[in-house]
Amino acid sequence: MNKILEGKYAVTMDMYPLQGKEFNRIYPFYEFLKEGRLTTTACRDCGKKAFPPRVVCPECLSENLEWVDLPTRGKVLVVTEEEVGVPLGFETPLIHALIDLGGELTLFSRVVNVKQGELKEGDEVKLTVFPVDPVSVEGKKGAVNLQERVFFAFEKA
Amino acid sequence: MDDLKGKVAIVGIGEVPSGRFPEREPIVSAVASARQAIIDAGIKKEEIDAVIPTAALWSPQYNTELVCCRIVEELGLCGKARMNFQVFSGGSSCCNMLKTAAGLILLGLARSVLCVHSDRLGTGVTGQGGIDLFSTAGISKEWEAPYGLHYSAIAGLITQRYVYETGTTEEQLASVCVSNRKWAELNPNAMFRKPLTIEEVMASKMLSTPLRAKESNVLADGGAAFLVTSAERARKLTDRPVYLLGEGSRVTHFALSQEPDMTRFAWAEAAEEAYRKAGLSPEDIDVAEIYDSYPVFQLIGLEELGFCKRGEAGAFVYAGNTWPGGKLPMTTNGGMLSQGHTGAGGGVALMVEAARQLMGKAGERQVSGARFAVVTATGGTYMDSYVTILGTEIP
Ligand SMILES: [Zn+2]
Numbered sequence: 001m002n003k004i005l006e007g008k009y010a011v012t013m014d015m016y017p018l019q020g021k022e023f024n025r026i027y028p029f030y031e032f033l034k035e036g037r038l039t040t041t042a043c044r045d046c047g048k049k050a051f052p053p054r055v056v057c058p059e060c061l062s063e064n065l066e067w068v069d070l071p072t073r074g075k076v077l078v079v080t081e082e083e084v085g086v087p088l089g090f091e092t093p094l095i096h097a098l099i100d101l102g103g104e105l106t107l108f109s110r111v112v113n114v115k116q117g118e119l120k121e122g123d124e125v126k127l128t129v130f131p132v133d134p135v136s137v138e139g140k141k142g143a144v145n146l147q148e149r150v151f152f153a154f155e156k157a
Numbered sequence: 158m159d160d161l162k163g164k165v166a167i168v169g170i171g172e173v174p175s176g177r178f179p180e181r182e183p184i185v186s187a188v189a190s191a192r193q194a195i196i197d198a199g200i201k202k203e204e205i206d207a208v209i210p211t212a213a214l215w216s217p218q219y220n221t222e223l224v225c226c227r228i229v230e231e232l233g234l235c236g237k238a239r240m241n242f243q244v245f246s247g248g249s250s251c252c253n254m255l256k257t258a259a260g261l262i263l264l265g266l267a268r269s270v271l272c273v274h275s276d277r278l279g280t281g282v283t284g285q286g287g288i289d290l291f292s293t294a295g296i297s298k299e300w301e302a303p304y305g306l307h308y309s310a311i312a313g314l315i316t317q318r319y320v321y322e323t324g325t326t327e328e329q330l331a332s333v334c335v336s337n338r339k340w341a342e343l344n345p346n347a348m349f350r351k352p353l354t355i356e357e358v359m360a361s362k363m364l365s366t367p368l369r370a371k372e373s374n375v376l377a378d379g380g381a382a383f384l385v386t387s388a389e390r391a392r393k394l395t396d397r398p399v400y401l402l403g404e405g406s407r408v409t410h411f412a413l414s415q416e417p418d419m420t421r422f423a424w425a426e427a428a429e430e431a432y433r434k435a436g437l438s439p440e441d442i443d444v445a446e447i448y449d450s451y452p453v454f455q456l457i458g459l460e461e462l463g464f465c466k467r468g469e470a471g472a473f474v475y476a477g478n479t480w481p482g483g484k485l486p487m488t489t490n491g492g493m494l495s496q497g498h499t500g501a502g503g504g505v506a507l508m509v510e511a512a513r514q515l516m517g518k519a520g521e522r523q524v525s526g527a528r529f530a531v532v533t534a535t536g537g538t539y540m541d542s543y544v545t546i547l548g549t550e551i552p
Contacts, residue, residue: 013289017299026299052300052412078321080313082306082365087292088285090305096314096365098414108414110304121321132303151303 015089016132019149026053028067033150038072038101038127041065051105071102072127073157076111079119095119099154110153124157162434163551165259166391166398167512169198169384175377175497175506176348177279183219186380187275188231194382195232199394200269203237205384207267209254211274212245214294214500215281228273239267247295247536248448250274251504252404252543258385259401268386275380276500279348287376295537297412309373311413311538312451313365319420319453320367322468327367329471331358333452334372334494336479341491343481343522348377348497374450377497381505383512399512402437402529403546405430413538423542424461424533431531431544432463436552439463443527444514445485446507448534449492458533459487462544486524489514504534508545515549 019030032039041057042049044066048059051070056063082094095111097119111119112128130153134146171193173186187210195202210223226241244254251272258270282290292307319325332355341347353371361371391398407423410416432438439462447458456470464485465473473479479487490496490510493503511530513519529548535541 013293015293015305016303052297078314078318080310080317080365080368081363082310082313083363084370085288085307085309085364086305087289087307094305094310096304096306096310098314098318098419106414108301108304108412110306153304 013088014135015087016149016151018135020137020147025055029053030150032067033129033152036072036127036129038070038152039067040070042068049104051107071104074099074101074107074125074154076119076121076123076125077106078121079111081116097125097154099125111155112153113155119156125154126157128153128155160434161259161263161404162402162436163400164388165262165385166388166400167255167383167547168386168391168394168398169194169196169200170382170509170512170516171197172346172381172506172509173379174346175379175499178378179280181378183213183215183275183277183281183378183380184222184227184231186378187223187228187273187382190275190380190382191228191232191271191273194271194384198384198386200384200386202232202234204269205232205234205271206237206239207258207261207270208234208238208241209244209257209270209272210241211250211254211272211501211505212243213276214290215277219277245501246541247501248450248504249406249534249536249541249543250501251508252406252532252534252545254505255385255401255508255545256404262385262387268390270385271382272385272505273380273382274499274502274505276502277378278376278498278500279378281378282376295540300412300414307365308450308538309368310365312373312453313368315419315539316368316451316453317366319457322420323471324468325456325471327359328355329475330367330372330452330456331355332471332475333449333455334358336474337449337488337492337494339480340489340522341495343520344490344496347491347495348375349491349495368451372452372494374493374498374503377499379497379499379502379506381502381509383505383509397516397549399515399547399549400551401545402548402551403431403433403435404544405434406541406543408541410540411537416539419539420457421461422457422535422539424458424544427542427544428462431546435546435548437529437546437548441552442529442531443486444489444511444524444530445487446511446530446532447488448504448507449488449494450498450503452494454535454539455488455492462531462533481522489519489522489524507532507534511547515547
């Protein structure tokens, strides 16, 4: 559990998705992310590449999908620096950007390892993956297992 | 069904003041608003056979009470009402409530439909709780919430892009808040009624660049209701029925990054559909109740609905055209920036305000001779674009 949340909420707010196979239909996304790959689903029937990853092709409704790689470098389209009023567990400033991933898709992400005022439209950025709070999962005979989790952001290339 | 024009009308409205009212439970806001709307319409309450409460965000338990017919019981309609169900699409709920009511009436499934909203976002959540709620509600749990962004960061991003594309100035953006406040000064139900200047807006603290604190809506407790019936019944009740003349809408995305153009959305398509159905054009509109939540959305609305050319809305508002006495009165209750953000009620308040102006019941802020009004509304992270045209005449 996120330490900063302890004692503050009767029900803890968890800002990250559960990523294990037993909880998440798109668990391969997180497996690939641990390898530094940014992936999504593409349709084997009609060829449509969708983002975010889907369970059904939004073009032809086929369930015959495969995982494909996306570019891990992109260009910043817009930046906003969030200075106050962020959810519990986050520290300001948070720098958010809309990123053009090699013309293939537009993605919303945080940009880390950059100071306020340093990031602007047109800057090149690259993927970065980092661990986030693990989640405890009940195992057999009352055992509690910690499930590792990761998430991604971008940083200046 | 394409032709709703002039078939149903709003005949009664009710509203309680928005703000922080710890002693006023949300059911009180709902029932008081509904009572006002029934009295305003001058009908017997037994004529109401459908009740549509939209959702309250502050408490799932309270919301379940709304789903489970509490308002029907409170109003003494048990055994008489034929249906009670929820219509909810966040900020755009008001337009879906009206459309649903219209459909039920046109198909003969209901005679009179009571649409109600109440919520307690002012005193029902803590300051941090409100931030947490609006950093998760309607924001993609998997793809966007993990970055810790609040709606003000989303609005900041959209504002940044809009400024980049149009050259709109900080002063012009701030003037939208001033326009809304000038109307709120005349609105006894508004949360903020003290005069506001452009300088004060620009001196307020930065939330998420370039968006400042006084450019943000403020969470509030509130409630409102409107009563819808057939045009024939409406004409027997009043000589100023507020007819539904046209509506248009598009759903554009769930995750904001999937919106193809976050400085336009689908307002132009929705507006074209609504104007066409109503047989009206932007020049015919007397009052524009444009959904705010943040000032950039009113500028986008003015442009996409055809009141201004692209990139000119900022100068239009700055020059005072949307203020009391201006040529296009806009968001005449003060909007969520000044009346307060009551959840889905932000849109309901605009629908009620449009009807109020057309009924000639807007008191000090009455737009004289208002015949046609447009209402816009959107929910989630601006996931949909709804345009509704109301009027006291059927053109
Ligand atoms: Zn396909």
